[in-house]
Amino acid sequence: MPRYLVLANQTASSPELTSAVRKMVEKKADTEFVLLVPATPVEDLLDWQDGDNETIAKRTAQAAKEHLEGIGAKVVRTEVGDPSPIKAIEDELQRHQEKYDGIVISTLPLQRSRWVALDQPRRIERRFKLPVTHVVGHSVTMTREELINGLNEDLNLELEGLLRGVYHAAAGRGMLGHELRELLKKELPSELDHATFLADKIVALGGEVRIRPSLPAELGAARELLQENIAGERKIISNYAKRIDQASEFGDKGLVIRLENMLASETDHLEQLERLGR
Incomplete structure (x- = not known):
C-alpha cells in the first residue's frame, strides 16, 4: 500500500493540504500517511500560542491527525521533529527505516514561509531522492x-x-x-x-x-x-x-x-x- 510522509506545521489543518490528501485517498483508499511536524520556534509562528515549541508542535500534530482522519485518511502515526525540515526528515528516515512513496510538504505562501525562502521543497527532493508534492496553504494567511x-x-x-x-x-x-x-x-x-x-x-x-x-x-x-x-x-x-x-x-x-x-x-x-x- 502507498505510504507518504506529510511534513507540515502551521498549515497542517489547512484546506489546501486537506484537499491534496483527499485526492490521494480517492485515488487509492489504502494510502497511509505519517504526519511529521517540525518544532518551529514559537517566535517564528504566525500567531502567538501557549507553550514551548515542542508542546505546540504536538498539539498541532494531534489536531491535524484528527482533522485528516475525519476526511477518511489513514494517519498511522504523528511525529514531532527538528525545527529544520531537512533534519526532521533525516531523523525520521533513520529512526524508523520505513519506505515512502513520496513526501508531501505543506508550507505558508512565499511571503511568509521560511521553508520556501530557503528552497526546502526542492532541496528535500534532491537530498532524499523521493518525489515531493508541494502544497501552499494560502488560506492560512492574509490573501x-x-x-x-x-x-x-x-x-x-x-x-x-x-x-x-x-x-x-x-x-x-x-x-x-x-x-x-x-x-x-x-x-x-x-x-x-x-x-x-x-x-x-x-x-x-x-x-x-x-x-x-x-x-x-x-x-x-x-x-x-x-x-x-x-x-x-x-x-x-x-x-x-x-x-x-x-x-x-x-x-x-x-x-x-x-x-x-x-x-x-x-x-x-x-x-x-x-x-x-x-
Whole structure:
C-alpha cells in the first residue's frame, strides 16, 4: 500500500493540504500517511500560542491527525521533529527505516514561509531522492485579494477626506470656520499623496482601483463641520491600524512602514482637529 510522509506545521489543518490528501485517498483508499511536524520556534509562528515549541508542535500534530482522519485518511502515526525540515526528515528516515512513496510538504505562501525562502521543497527532493508534492496553504494567511480590498477601502476614505476638506474649507463660517479652513487646506496635499500611493499600490499588487467615495454631507455650522472631520479621521486611523496588521501578515514590510507613516500623519491631523474643538 502507498505510504507518504506529510511534513507540515502551521498549515497542517489547512484546506489546501486537506484537499491534496483527499485526492490521494480517492485515488487509492489504502494510502497511509505519517504526519511529521517540525518544532518551529514559537517566535517564528504566525500567531502567538501557549507553550514551548515542542508542546505546540504536538498539539498541532494531534489536531491535524484528527482533522485528516475525519476526511477518511489513514494517519498511522504523528511525529514531532527538528525545527529544520531537512533534519526532521533525516531523523525520521533513520529512526524508523520505513519506505515512502513520496513526501508531501505543506508550507505558508512565499511571503511568509521560511521553508520556501530557503528552497526546502526542492532541496528535500534532491537530498532524499523521493518525489515531493508541494502544497501552499494560502488560506492560512492574509490573501492578496483581501489586502487589495482593504486598500481600496482606505483609498476611498482618503478621497472622501479630500472632498470633505475642499467642501468644508469653503463652507466654514466665523472664527472657527476660518481656523478649520486653514487646517484643512494645509492637509489636502497630504491626503492626495496618501490616495495616490494607495492607488499605485493596489495596481502593483495586481488589483483594480475602485473609486467609489461617498459625497460629504451638507452641513452648516462650523462646529458640525469640525465634528464631521474628526469622525472621518478616526475612521481612517482605525482602518490603517487594521491594514498594518494585514500587510504584516501578508509579508509586505515596505507597505507596513508606509502605512505606519500615514497612520502617524493622520493621527497628527486628528489631534489638531480635536484641539480646535476645545
